Amino acid sequence: MPEPRDDDVTDDRSLLIVLVETNPRTWETSEGKGEGTPASRGLSSVLGATITFLNAFFALNQQNRAVVVAVHGDGCHYLYTSPLGVETDEDGDEAEDARWANKVGGLDPLQSEAGPTILRRLGELNAAETGSSATGAKRDKADSDDGPATSPFAGALSLALCYCNRAQALENAAGLRSKPRILCLQASQDNPTDYIPMMNAIFSAQRQSIPVDAFALGEHDSPFMQQAAHITRGAYVKPTLGDGLLQYLLSTAVMDLRSRAFLKLPAARGVDFRASCFCHNGPSSVGLRVLRLPLRLLRRSSRVRHVRHHIRRPRRSIIDVIDPSSRAISPPRPPARPPARA
Amino acid sequence: MTLIGAEGGGSESDSDEIDAERAQASLRAWEKKYQSERAWEDLEEDPLTGRLRVNARAVELRARERRAKMASAALRGGAAKGMMRFAYVVVDLSRAANEEDFRPNRLSVVGHCAAAFVREFFNQNPLSQLGIIVARNGVAERLTELSGSPEAHCAALRNALDASGDFSLQNTLNAARTSLKSIPSYGSREVLYIMSSLATCDPGNVWTEIQATKAAKVRVSVVAVAAELHVARRLSEETGGTYGVSMNADHLDDLIMAHAPPPPLAEDATKSCLVQMGFPQKKHVSKDALIVGTRGDYVCPRCSGRIDELPSQCTVCRLTLVSSPHLARSYHHLFPVPAFKEYASRNVSAKESGIVALECSACLASITDASLASECEHCSNVFCFACDIFIHERLHNCPHCSCATHVESRKKAS
Numbered sequence: 097m098p099e100p101r102d103d104d105v106t107d108d109r110s111l112l113i114v115l116v117e118t119n120p121r122t123w124e125t126s127e128g129k130g131e132g133t134p135a136s137r138g139l140s141s142v143l144g145a146t147i148t149f150l151n152a153f154f155a156l157n158q159q160n161r162a163v164v165v166a167v168h169g170d171g172c173h174y175l176y177t178s179p180l181g182v183e184t185d186e187d188g189d190e191a192e193d194a195r196w197a198n199k200v201g202g203l204d205p206l207q208s209e210a211g212p213t214i215l216r217r218l219g220e221l222n223a224a225e226t227g228s229s230a231t232g233a234k235r236d237k238a239d240s241d242d243g244p245a246t247s248p249f250a251g252a253l254s255l256a257l258c259y260c261n262r263a264q265a266l267e268n269a270a271g272l273r274s275k276p277r278i279l280c281l282q283a284s285q286d287n288p289t290d291y292i293p294m295m296n297a298i299f300s301a302q303r304q305s306i307p308v309d310a311f312a313l314g315e316h317d318s319p320f321m322q323q324a325a326h327i328t329r330g331a332y333v334k335p336t337l338g339d340g341l342l343q344y345l346l347s348t349a350v351m352d353l354r355s356r357a358f359l360k361l362p363a364a365r366g367v368d369f370r371a372s373c374f375c376h377n378g379p380s381s382v383g384l385r386v387l388r389l390p391l392r393l394l395r396r397s398s399r400v401r402h403v404r405h406h407i408r409r410p411r412r413s414i415i416d417v418i419d420p421s422s423r424a425i426s427p428p429r430p431p432a433r434p435p436a437r438a
Numbered sequence: 439m440t441l442i443g444a445e446g447g448g449s450e451s452d453s454d455e456i457d458a459e460r461a462q463a464s465l466r467a468w469e470k471k472y473q474s475e476r477a478w479e480d481l482e483e484d485p486l487t488g489r490l491r492v493n494a495r496a497v498e499l500r501a502r503e504r505r506a507k508m509a510s511a512a513l514r515g516g517a518a519k520g521m522m523r524f525a526y527v528v529v530d531l532s533r534a535a536n537e538e539d540f541r542p543n544r545l546s547v548v549g550h551c552a553a554a555f556v557r558e559f560f561n562q563n564p565l566s567q568l569g570i571i572v573a574r575n576g577v578a579e580r581l582t583e584l585s586g587s588p589e590a591h592c593a594a595l596r597n598a599l600d601a602s603g604d605f606s607l608q609n610t611l612n613a614a615r616t617s618l619k620s621i622p623s624y625g626s627r628e629v630l631y632i633m634s635s636l637a638t639c640d641p642g643n644v645w646t647e648i649q650a651t652k653a654a655k656v657r658v659s660v661v662a663v664a665a666e667l668h669v670a671r672r673l674s675e676e677t678g679g680t681y682g683v684s685m686n687a688d689h690l691d692d693l694i695m696a697h698a699p700p701p702p703l704a705e706d707a708t709k710s711c712l713v714q715m716g717f718p719q720k721k722h723v724s725k726d727a728l729i730v731g732t733r734g735d736y737v738c739p740r741c742s743g744r745i746d747e748l749p750s751q752c753t754v755c756r757l758t759l760v761s762s763p764h765l766a767r768s769y770h771h772l773f774p775v776p777a778f779k780e781y782a783s784r785n786v787s788a789k790e791s792g793i794v795a796l797e798c799s800a801c802l803a804s805i806t807d808a809s810l811a812s813e814c815e816h817c818s819n820v821f822c823f824a825c826d827i828f829i830h831e832r833l834h835n836c837p838h839c840s841c842a843t844h845v846e847s848r849k850k851a852s
């Protein structure tokens with residue numbers, strides 16, 4: 097039962113991709129820390145809110161579909177995918193009726209499976225991780241002395257965009273209109289080495305007009321997510337009530353794109369547009385751009401050494417940005433890391 | 439006035455004869471390529487309606503081939519890219535543009551392509567500047583000066599689409615060269631001709647103008663709508679540009695769009711130098727704050743002046759201001775995703791049968807045709823054809839490699 101293409105009257109079907117951070121390292125360290133943030137209440141409370149939110153989202157429109165991706169320590173994994181609309185359409189009426197005969201609480205049974213599936217798959221994921229204990233334990237040990245945990249959100253966004261691309265191609269072929277959007281639930285801090293893949297993913301989302309809604313669940317703001325939301329015209333939320341996550345989700349992320357136009361969505365009041373330094377991973381506000389040398393943003397303290405370093409070993413393709421200003425706005429310094437090798 | 443026609447050719451020297459012969463040979467090669475293309479083999483009969491349609495798989499395979507060719511060309515050309523480009527697009531609006539060999543006529547097709555090119559140019563070269571020159575009635579008219587706003591160019595071009603008179607190569611070249619003379623030494627200077635005319639009507643000797651252009655280190659590329667014009671080919675060869683003749687409207691679009699990514703940089707064309715620029719932060723200004731000058735949202739990091747939009751120059755201290763996302767827009771040229779390998783090339787059983795049962799690691803689509811599966815060399819994940827294209831042409835990230843480098847960087851840090 098495909099809708100007519102001109103669906104100005106009917107509600108939009110939405111495809112929502114939820115990227116939820118499940119990295120055990122993050123949750124180990126964040127639990128109980130940073131009073132009043134959702135992250136301090138642990139992963140299970142966040143997952144609970146997410147699943148309730150998904151059920152509300154499904155209840156809004158029978159044709160709403162969702163995908164949940166776990167952003168784990170070792171990569172990204174699909175936890176749950178709704179069947180894409182065009183696939184179920186082929187079932188025929190009888191199968192459709194049979195499906196609806198045992199519906200639960202107003203939800204399509206395929207949709208009400210979301211919660212249990214998510215929890216089961218996440219359990220499997222954690223079991224697999226502890227199973228491969230030899231390498232896992234070693235990494236955990238090495239990891240734990242070093243700064244705050246981070247998770248690969250750039251890869252997760254890329255994965256989500258690939259999925260959107262496929263869903264849109266399928267739906268366009270079937271004459272339907274698809275309105276995907278992405279919701280990120282990030283508890284850890286940004287990893288500055290992700291800067292380039294993150295930016296590539298953000299621009300790709302912008303070109304496909306896919307809004308990225310970002311929730312910073314931890315203590316710190318996430319400049320990457322601020323920029324993602326700002327550039328793709330999504331919402332950026334940093335909840336201040338730890339137990340109110342569900343309410344934040346329901347009020348910002350549940351509506352389809354058409355209804356969103358009538359809402360006043362929370363946005364970051366300021367956006368940190370500073371580029372980050374490749375060598376030291378520190379944000380920089382005034383840069384010297386060296387054309388035809390490696391692109392780096394360097395902090396002033398090491399400026400001379402690095403200019404010399406890059407001029408001696410120029411990498412032809414790249415451009416350099418060096419911070420020369422002694423009056424640069426002093427940014428919140430990220431933990432010291434050794435400079436990346438050229 | 440000298441009139442140089444398509445068949446008349448240029449001057450008389452021996453080197454010209456050799457050039458002409460080389461051009462002949464390449465023309466023959468071109469025809470050969472066209473003959474071996476066997477376009478009819480892509481057609482198949484639709485089992486339901488009985489109509490002919492283009493075989494989707496053949497088209498996909500051809501697209502992959504084209505992309506592989508582009509990727510290898512990019513590698514060969516070296517990764518050096520001129521990041522700040524100053525370019526003029528010369529649109530030929532002489533009476534030849536009214537010809538109706540394209541539907542509805544050349545003028546509208548060229549206008550459409552040029553507008554699309556302007557948008558794509560700024561997408562791929564965010565800090566560069568572009569201007570438009572139109573050639574009609576024998577003179578060059580500078581439609582827009584060099585600037586960084588795509589919408590202004592497109593609007594000006596839309597209003598100017600009206601063709602008449604002759605085309606003058608010398609006048610347009612002169613207009614572009616004199617304007618490009620004043621740009622700073624770190625920028626690359628380029629001119630792109632979109633040429634419908636088969637003749638040029640010049641007030642003097644066009645060859646002296648070409649030599650002057652060459653001396654000014656301006657790279658001139660020509661996309662011919664109709665047929666090859668000797669003087670235009672010589673112009674692009676002399677200045678290090680490219681020359682292309684379109685076969686149909688799609689090909690014309692391809693040829694023009696090929697100029698949107700930054701060209702390889704000639705070693706001596708630009709010097710490396712330092713340009714100071716600031717990355718303002720967006721800070722909301724309260725309603726009752728007392729501010730002299732503009733009430734923009736952005737704050738200059740050097741003098742704390744307020745700026746309306748980016749990229750621009752600070753009105754107070756003249757610092758060049760950009761946002762870091764602006765800069766980041768061109769990063770994917772610097773770190774392109776290496777081309778994926780064919781899955782079948784490594785997996786012998788898949789190669790023999792041609793059939794596989796795989797799931798795309800990015801979008802979960804099932805892949806049954808082995809020739810359409812590709813594999814990332816770094817992370818050994820398998821991707822479907824649609825994702826392969828999407829990752830290389832639009833996303834510029836391998837999803838699993840992004841995760842892997844993240845994990846890697848954490849290990850290294852500890």
Ligand SMILES: [Zn+2]
Pocket residue numbers: 375392402405406435438
């Ligand atoms: Zn360095």
Ligand SMILES: [Zn+2]
Pocket residue numbers: 738739740741742743752753754755756757
């Ligand atoms: Zn200033």
Ligand SMILES: [Zn+2]
Pocket residue numbers: 258262798799800801802803821822823824825826
């Ligand atoms: Zn795929």
Ligand SMILES: [Zn+2]
Pocket residue numbers: 814815816817818819836837838839
């Ligand atoms: Zn990969």
